[in-house]
Amino acid sequence: MLEEIKKTAAWIKAQTHDFTPEVGIILGTGLGDFADRIETEYALDYKSIPGFPVSTVEGHKGRLIFGRVEGHRVVAMQGRFHYYEGYGMQQVTFPVRVMQQLGIRYLFVSNASGGINTSFRVGDLMVITDHINLMPNPLIGPNMAELGPRFPDMHNCYDRELIARATRIAEEEGIKLQYGVYVGGTGPTFETQAEYRYFKAIGGDAAGMSTVPEVIVARHMSIPVFGVSVITNCGLSDEVGDHEDVQRQGKKAGVRMQRLFERMIKEL
Ligand code: HPA
Numbered sequence: 618m619l620e621e622i623k624k625t626a627a628w629i630k631a632q633t634h635d636f637t638p639e640v641g642i643i644l645g646t647g648l649g650d651f652a653d654r655i656e657t658e659y660a661l662d663y664k665s666i667p668g669f670p671v672s673t674v675e676g677h678k679g680r681l682i683f684g685r686v687e688g689h690r691v692v693a694m695q696g697r698f699h700y701y702e703g704y705g706m707q708q709v710t711f712p713v714r715v716m717q718q719l720g721i722r723y724l725f726v727s728n729a730s731g732g733i734n735t736s737f738r739v740g741d742l743m744v745i746t747d748h749i750n751l752m753p754n755p756l757i758g759p760n761m762a763e764l765g766p767r768f769p770d771m772h773n774c775y776d777r778e779l780i781a782r783a784t785r786i787a788e789e790e791g792i793k794l795q796y797g798v799y800v801g802g803t804g805p806t807f808e809t810q811a812e813y814r815y816f817k818a819i820g821g822d823a824a825g826m827s828t829v830p831e832v833i834v835a836r837h838m839s840i841p842v843f844g845v846s847v848i849t850n851c852g853l854s855d856e857v858g859d860h861e862d863v864q865r866q867g868k869k870a871g872v873r874m875q876r877l878f879e880r881m882i883k884e885l
Contacts, residue, residue, distance in 0.1 A: 618707065619761050625668035625711075626718035629681070633659045636683045638692035640882055641713070641721035641840075643831060645697065645728035645847075650868070651875045652695050657684040663696070668715075670698050670708045681712070687883035692716055699827055701805040706755035710834040717764070717838050723779075723885065724835040724842045727874060729867045730825035731807065732848040733817045734797055739851060740870050742877070743795040744783055745775050745844035748829050749821055751802045755830040756837055765837035774832060776841040779881070783843065786880045792873050797822025799846055801829030813852035824852055843881065845874060 630636075636659060644651050663669045663679040671679060679696040694716075698709045713724065730743070737743065760767040780796075787794045800816045802808070804826030808816065816824050823846050832842050849866035850856065 619763060621668050622711065622714045622718055625666060625715050628667050629661065629715065629719060632661060633683050636690065637720040638683065638690045638716065639721065640686075640689060640691045640723045640725060640885065641716035642691055642693040642878070643697050643724070643726045643828075644693055644695050645726070645827060645867070649695050650871050651878060652680075652682055652693060654875055654879060655682055655684040655686055655691060655693060657682055659683040668711065670704050670711065687879060689882050689885055691882065692719060692721065697827060697831070700752055700803050700830065701826055706753055706757070706830055709830045710755045713831045713834045714764070717835075717840060721840065724831070724840050725878060725881070726828050726831060726842065726844040727878075728825050728828045728844070728846050729849045729863045730799060730823035730846040731813070731850045731852040732823050733800075733813050733852045734795070734822035735851075735853055737795055737797075737822070737848045737851065739848060739866055741795045741848040742792065742870055742874055743797050743799075743823055743846045743848055744780055745799045745828070745846055746780065746796050747774060748799045748801055748832065749819060750829045750833065751800060752829060755834050765839065769833075769837045771833070771836060774836050774842060775844055779841060779843040782884060783845075783877060783881060786877060786884070790876055790880065792877055795822075795848070799828060799844070800824045802826060808852060810853070817853065823848060845877065847871070847874065
């Protein structure tokens with residue numbers, strides 16, 4: 618596995634003339650527009666990258682973008698790999714391993730989720746303060762000791778300093794933020810009403826189908842993580858979740874999300 622990761626990283630380095638990103642960004646559902654804010658130097662289609670899985674979900678482009686945001690070098694995943702697409706956890710998290718080899722010192726993630734905290738509204742941005750993993754753990758299997766410990770600590774998975782900075786920036790920018798615990802399930806079904814109640818009962822504020830595997834792998838390698846979720850539906854209301862609505866709401870909130878991410882990167 619480690620060999621494959623290194624091979625892919627070496628191939629990318631050769632293609633990008635040793636571009637060394639400081640920040641890795643995973644652009645989730647409806648938030649691909651952030652790619653337009655990157656002064657792009659290189660863009661690689663996933664399908665051209667040896668070892669990379671290929672994204673299949675509608676609205677996910679499937680490119681790795683290298684460039685600058687506010688003067689900082691970033692690598693952004695336009696489109697991510699979901700467990701529900703049928704990829705193994707090693708594949709879902711492969712790009713994060715590769716980004717670490719390329720040199721990232723921070724991981725920024727975004728996603729869409731269903732609010733289960735009843736004070737949340739559709740279109741809210743939720744800073745992820747913690748998560749509950751209801752998917753298979755991506756670290757199951759032989760430990761890659763060169764990358765991190767067998768039993769990684771998961772306290773403060775989402776970096777406290779970055780959260781504090783987001784709070785200050787949001788105040789300055791007039792962006793309303795919610796805070797909460799992201800419950801990562803496998804999908805692809807949205808939750809039943811009983812499941813939303815269950816997620817709430819165990820301490821969740823929002824339900825989603827991504828992010829947790831990538832964050833676990835980043836934390837295995839001690840990379841500080843910042844994550845924001847767009848609340849695209851309210852799980853405990855009677856309305857039904859559907860993929861198009863998720864994409865539409867994600868796009869609308871994307872403008873505020875982009876502003877926040879830009880300022881966060883500027884201040885690194
Ligand atoms: N559940 C799981 N994933 C989601 C949801 C949801 O309600 N909304 C957007 N992604």
